[in-house]
Amino acid sequence: xxxxxxLAYKLLVNDKAKFTALLLGITFAVFLMMFxxxxxxxxxxxxxxxxxxxxxxxxxxxxxxxxxxxxxGMPDYVLDAVRSMQGVKYAVPLYSGGALVKLAxxxxxxxxxxxxxxxxxxxxxxxxxxxxxxxxxxxxxLVVQDAEFSKLENPHIGSELELNxxxxxxxxxxKVASSxxxxxxxxxxxxxxxxxxxxxxxxxxxxxxxxPKSASDIPRIKQQVEALGYRxxxxxxxxxxxxxxxxxxxxxxxxxxxMTVISFIVGLSISGQTFYTFILENLERFGALKAIGTKSxxxxxxxxxxxxxxxxxxxGLGVGLCVLLIWLARLRLPSYAAMVTxxxxxxxxxxxAVIAGISSYVGIRRVLKIxxxxxxxx
Amino acid sequence: xxQVAIQAKGLEKWFGEGEAKTIALRDVELETYFxxxxxxxxxxxxxxxxxxxxxxxILKPNAGNVLVExxxxxxxxxxxxxxxxxxxIGFVFQDFHLFPRLTTAENAAIPLILKKKDWDESIHEAINxxxxxxxxxxxxxxxxxxxxxxxxxxxxxxAMVSKPDILIMDEPTASLDGDTGNAILSFVHKNVLNANxxxxxxxxxxxxxxxxxxxLHMEDGRLTGTEKGAA
Numbered sequence: 001x002x003x004x005x006x007l008a009y010k011l012l013v014n015d016k017a018k019f020t021a022l023l024l025g026i027t028f029a030v031f032l033m034m035f036x037x038x039x040x041x042x043x044x045x046x047x048x049x050x051x052x053x054x055x056x057x058x059x060x061x062x063x064x065x066x067x068x069x070x071x072x073g074m075p076d077y078v079l080d081a082v083r084s085m086q087g088v089k090y091a092v093p094l095y096s097g098g099a100l101v102k103l104a105x106x107x108x109x110x111x112x113x114x115x116x117x118x119x120x121x122x123x124x125x126x127x128x129x130x131x132x133x134x135x136x137x138x139x140x141x142l143v144v145q146d147a148e149f150s151k152l153e154n155p156h157i158g159s160e161l162e163l164n165x166x167x168x169x170x171x172x173x174x175k176v177a178s179s180x181x182x183x184x185x186x187x188x189x190x191x192x193x194x195x196x197x198x199x200x201x202x203x204x205x206x207x208x209x210x211x212p213k214s215a216s217d218i219p220r221i222k223q224q225v226e227a228l229g230y231r232x233x234x235x236x237x238x239x240x241x242x243x244x245x246x247x248x249x250x251x252x253x254x255x256x257x258x259m260t261v262i263s264f265i266v267g268l269s270i271s272g273q274t275f276y277t278f279i280l281e282n283l284e285r286f287g288a289l290k291a292i293g294t295k296s297x298x299x300x301x302x303x304x305x306x307x308x309x310x311x312x313x314x315x316g317l318g319v320g321l322c323v324l325l326i327w328l329a330r331l332r333l334p335s336y337a338a339m340v341t342x343x344x345x346x347x348x349x350x351x352x353a354v355i356a357g358i359s360s361y362v363g364i365r366r367v368l369k370i371x372x373x374x375x376x377x378x
Numbered sequence: 379x380x381q382v383a384i385q386a387k388g389l390e391k392w393f394g395e396g397e398a399k400t401i402a403l404r405d406v407e408l409e410t411y412f413x414x415x416x417x418x419x420x421x422x423x424x425x426x427x428x429x430x431x432x433x434x435x436i437l438k439p440n441a442g443n444v445l446v447e448x449x450x451x452x453x454x455x456x457x458x459x460x461x462x463x464x465x466x467i468g469f470v471f472q473d474f475h476l477f478p479r480l481t482t483a484e485n486a487a488i489p490l491i492l493k494k495k496d497w498d499e500s501i502h503e504a505i506n507x508x509x510x511x512x513x514x515x516x517x518x519x520x521x522x523x524x525x526x527x528x529x530x531x532x533x534x535x536x537a538m539v540s541k542p543d544i545l546i547m548d549e550p551t552a553s554l555d556g557d558t559g560n561a562i563l564s565f566v567h568k569n570v571l572n573a574n575x576x577x578x579x580x581x582x583x584x585x586x587x588x589x590x591x592x593x594l595h596m597e598d599g600r601l602t603g604t605e606k607g608a609a
Contacts, residue, residue: 003492003500004494007491285477289488293463371437373428
């Protein structure tokens, strides 16, 4: 390490009380911001669970659809029209809806039912137990083993459920990449069986899942679907659409923004104030360094290093604490809806960079203003 | 004939403007030489500290020149002036201005570190100078664990470590009791002053006059007289 920076480092960390206060301020602010945004991103991710789990490249839907959980039925001709469009490799229907399961004790449990295309079973989940072809067996259903699994009294292969007055037999236990947001267990069956078991309005296709021939065909498919009066969205666009709904139409985004601003203010006020006090206490000594012959740019470098070192150490600790808490939460709740992503990592990084920038700016102004002559005058 | 260390010509310095104008230096002319310990004495507010600051490249005069070994220091740019102070001048401040969170060795090594010398070498050299000033075995202690006299010795070690040609001491005994102040100046006179070094001391402590080669009297911003010191 450069000697001047080592000097700055020692001046900073040897003042243990202030260094600890600085670190605590930034760590707490980063933790607060990371944790809140992680929870929100986790919620958004779970809200798009069906999109993630099915994995289709493109989704055709009614223009009124806001989230994947609130589908609007489409007539069968949409499927036929999409299949005949230029650039479409294949297209299959998907059913997604809710139903009630009567449990052995007589109580009812709401479930999400996903109906897969009978021919291709496109979007089928990975099985932990059982064989996928058994889904074609009479009353065959797959159940997803996730955090909500126990709400169906931990069924096993051969378990029977009463679903909307129909008999349903569990023929496989599946696992999926992402659990749903609404706390209901998920069952998979064929499309035909799903629309047969669950009372539906006139139109039964929730979504048409499309695989384009190539990525360059996506814009053209979108245009053709739009001309039909419907919307085609890529997987990412559909997830973003779902996220936008929660961010902009539920107040969630505003709450997160408020909490992020609060954590920023908390971090800035604790760290900025402590750093400023640290600079003030050492002001005469910085003046002495100036008198001895330290160049202004070296002093600026020292202060920037101190602020940056503190900020990014606090950032690391804050992120670490957030990850630790999520990990601990997941020990009890495996599908705990919180995730650290590059987005909130970058947001936290940006926040500490601003805190470091403002703190060091204030410190640098004070240090550059001090005249070595003042040191002589005492 | 001893070589001139500092030559000041027609120094003028004032603060403020108009009615608030305070004249600190009035047409000051002086020469100091290598091998001598020059005291600048005078009552409070006479301009001693201002003169010291102007001579050491810290405070720019409104008029006049300061030549150190032939270089007009006030014609240097900001960076060159900082380099000049770092390389040519050692400072001993009235309140020591030691960093309380650094060890005495690290404090003493600061000028070498600022010169971008290797950290370990700087500390090693600083320890040597701490031994010279009589602080052997105290290098790992923080300054707060030292007495006032010992802290002043650390400040002297810090001023000497870069082997400056000129040592500037501002009220070096102000924070010390009489015996300690005397001992410090005696030490400086015996061990720091040599034929290649000039020491300029600002003081109003007449108990240490015995170590002066020359004593310059200041009053009201003017040098009013010179007397030969006892040393």
